[in-house]
Amino acid sequence: xxxxxxxxxxxxxxxxxxxxxxxxxxxxxxxxxxxxxxxxxxxxxxxxxxxxxxxxxxxxxxxxxxxxxxxxxxxxxxxxxxxxxxxxxxxxxxxxxxxxxxxxxxxxxxxxxxxxxxxxxxxxxxxxxxxxxxxxxxxxxxxxxxxxxxxxxxxxxxxxxxxxxxxxxxxxxxxxxxxxxxxxxxxxxxxxxxxxxxxx
Amino acid sequence: xxxxxxxxxxxxxxxxxxxxxxxxxxxxxxxxxxxxxxxxxxxxxxxxxxxxxxxxxxxxxxxxxxxxxxxxxxxxxxxxxxxxxxxxxxxxxxxxxxxxxxxxxxxxxxxxxxxxxxxxxxxxxxxxxxxxxxxxxxxxxxxxxxxxxxxxxxxxxxxxxxxxxxxxxxxxxxxxxxxxxxxxxxxxxxxxxxxxxxxx
DNA sequence: CTATAAAGTCGACCGGATTCGACTTTATAG
DNA sequence: CTATAAAGTCGAATCCGGTCGACTTTATAG
Numbered sequence: 001x002x003x004x005x006x007x008x009x010x011x012x013x014x015x016x017x018x019x020x021x022x023x024x025x026x027x028x029x030x031x032x033x034x035x036x037x038x039x040x041x042x043x044x045x046x047x048x049x050x051x052x053x054x055x056x057x058x059x060x061x062x063x064x065x066x067x068x069x070x071x072x073x074x075x076x077x078x079x080x081x082x083x084x085x086x087x088x089x090x091x092x093x094x095x096x097x098x099x100x101x102x103x104x105x106x107x108x109x110x111x112x113x114x115x116x117x118x119x120x121x122x123x124x125x126x127x128x129x130x131x132x133x134x135x136x137x138x139x140x141x142x143x144x145x146x147x148x149x150x151x152x153x154x155x156x157x158x159x160x161x162x163x164x165x166x167x168x169x170x171x172x173x174x175x176x177x178x179x180x181x182x183x184x185x186x187x188x189x190x191x192x193x194x195x196x197x198x199x200x
Numbered sequence: 201x202x203x204x205x206x207x208x209x210x211x212x213x214x215x216x217x218x219x220x221x222x223x224x225x226x227x228x229x230x231x232x233x234x235x236x237x238x239x240x241x242x243x244x245x246x247x248x249x250x251x252x253x254x255x256x257x258x259x260x261x262x263x264x265x266x267x268x269x270x271x272x273x274x275x276x277x278x279x280x281x282x283x284x285x286x287x288x289x290x291x292x293x294x295x296x297x298x299x300x301x302x303x304x305x306x307x308x309x310x311x312x313x314x315x316x317x318x319x320x321x322x323x324x325x326x327x328x329x330x331x332x333x334x335x336x337x338x339x340x341x342x343x344x345x346x347x348x349x350x351x352x353x354x355x356x357x358x359x360x361x362x363x364x365x366x367x368x369x370x371x372x373x374x375x376x377x378x379x380x381x382x383x384x385x386x387x388x389x390x391x392x393x394x395x396x397x398x399x400x
Numbered sequence: 401c402t403a404t405a406a407a408g409t410c411g412a413c414c415g416g417a418t419t420c421g422a423c424t425t426t427a428t429a430g
Numbered sequence: 431c432t433a434t435a436a437a438g439t440c441g442a443a444t445c446c447g448g449t450c451g452a453c454t455t456t457a458t459a460g
Contacts, residue, residue: 010408034446045410047449056447085399112312115366120375128374148398150214156389157398159367163390166315167363174328175320190363197397198348198357199285210438234416243442247419256417 014052016042021063029105030060036114057113064110064127071099085142086191092134093165094184101172108173115166130159148195164190214252216242221263229262229305257313264310264327271299272330285342286391292334293365294384301372308373317364332358348395364390 006075020041035056053059054123057141081087100107116125135158143150148157168187173179177186220241224233235256239246253259275295279288300307314327335358343350348357368387371377377386 035448036446039410046447047411050448051408055401108316108318111316114374115315115370116308116311116373118308120373125374131353146400149400151388151395152398156386156393159371160364160390161395163363163367163370165358166366167359170315170363173272173316173320174314174325186356186359189353190360193352193356193360194394195397195399197399198352198360199395199396199397200346200349235418236416239440246417246438247441251438295424 002013010052013042013044013048016044017049017052017059018062018066021059022066025060025063025106026103029103031105055118057118060109061113061127067099068127068130069098070122072134079138081138081141085138085147086188086195088138088142089135089161089191090188091185092138093161093168093187094180096131096165097169097183097187098180107169111166111169111173131162135161160194161191164194209253213242213244213248216244217249217252218262218266221259222266225260225263225306229303230309231305241349257318258321259308259398260309261313261321261327264313268327268330271296271375275334279338281338281341285338285347286388286395288338288342289335289361289391290384290388292338293361293368293387294380297369297383297387299381300369302393307369311369311373331362335361361391362392364394367394 017038019039021033024037024041035049036046039049040060041050049059065104075092078095079091081088083091100110110127132155136154139148139154139157142148165187167190168177168183171186172183177183217238220238221233224237224241228237235249236246239249242249244270249259253262257305275292279291281288283291298309332355336354339354339357342348364386365389368377368383371386372383377383380395
């Protein structure tokens with residue numbers, strides 16, 4: 001009857017792994033944490049980890065999920081829903097920027113996984129979706145205020161802004177810029193281009 | 201005296217490794233080619249490879265450099281310098297798109313390294329620069345024709361378009377789109393948004 | 401209360417990238 | 431022409447992600 005016992009234990013073990021990941025990844029970094037370390041910390045055997053996650057990367061994404069939850073909630077409050085669109089976008093992205101790069105290595109791996117995942121996992125897509133949803137909301141509101149062209153599709157608008165944000169981040173990782181100020185300034189220029197249009 | 205002998209041999213060996221990489225990566229793919237395979241093909245010992253490259257990824261970037269040379273040259277001819285800007289950009293990017301995704305795995309690794317490199321190597325920056333330069337040329341020409349706002353900075357314009365291109369590519373890798381046609385259509389929408397502007 | 405199939409666990413193993421350390425070659429000072 | 435230090439080479443060892451297959455636990459049908 002009760003197949004709930006199994007389900008429940010599975011959930012507990014899964015949490016134990018993610019919790020170990022949050023701890024060890026944060027403390028020692030992704031590369032320096034082995035699957036065996038995680039297993040030991042979670043009190044299970046190494047290969048059991050693979051019943052819960054297909055690959056190490058997947059654990060990383062679950063780890064991100066936890067961290068994101070916090071970051072996104074904290075963020076909602078910071079964005080003023082009636083500020084000009086560009087300010088809202090700038091605030092949103094710079095907050096995310098600070099969170100994502102709070103650990104450089106962490107940010108790099110996360111961005112790689114989100115943009116160019118090895119396999120299309122629901123988790124990667126989910127992370128993405130969260131951004132696109134948050135943006136979509138802001139955009140809908142901006143349309144209502146008559147700030148942007150209403151005929152444009154929210155998905156492509158969100159994607160557009162999101163890519164500009166990632167461009168600013170990439171500038172950091174490739175060494176084009178190095179300070180938060182530079183990233184912020186660059187991002188603002190790009191957002192302005194998008195809003196005002198590039199063509200004469 | 202002659203410390204040239206050593207230098208010269210080093211260069212020869214380096215070339216041998218890259219040449220082996222071009223051959224084996226193309227034929228069997230990146231993951232399926234082991235360092236030992238490369239070493240054997242280059243006629244050296246496995247660990248000697250590490251005197252020339254810090255990691256496998258670095259060999260991959262050297263490999264890309266070779267391949268890009270060809271791809272970029274072939275491309276110049278295809279772009280009509282007097283077509284409307286959006287057509288030029290679309291042609292440029294779709295050609296690159298086809299080249300980059302001719303092997304899905306290859307494209308994925310390349311894009312990761314270009315956007316979010318583990319270490320800022322000159323190679324990654326160089327690849328990037330090549331794109332930005334090619335774009336800069338097109339943009340300068342477009343300014344002369346009066347097609348775009350002349351006060352905008354070429355670097356940020358190039359970066360903007362480049363990111364939209366990468367967004368389209370990312371859509372492929374994350375599963376938002378799956379055919380070349382869809383990528384092309386999505387890219388066109390994004391380019392249009394950038395050119396026409398998003399704001400009312 | 402079994403029998404048994406399904407689900408879960410884990411130690412042992414595998415392949416491949418990277419490191420180590422002993423050995424060989426080269427450049428050069430005297 | 432040595433001696434020797436620096437540079438280069440490579441097989442062996444290590445480390446780690448991931449798979450395999452034998453073993454254990456759980457659910458359930460009769």
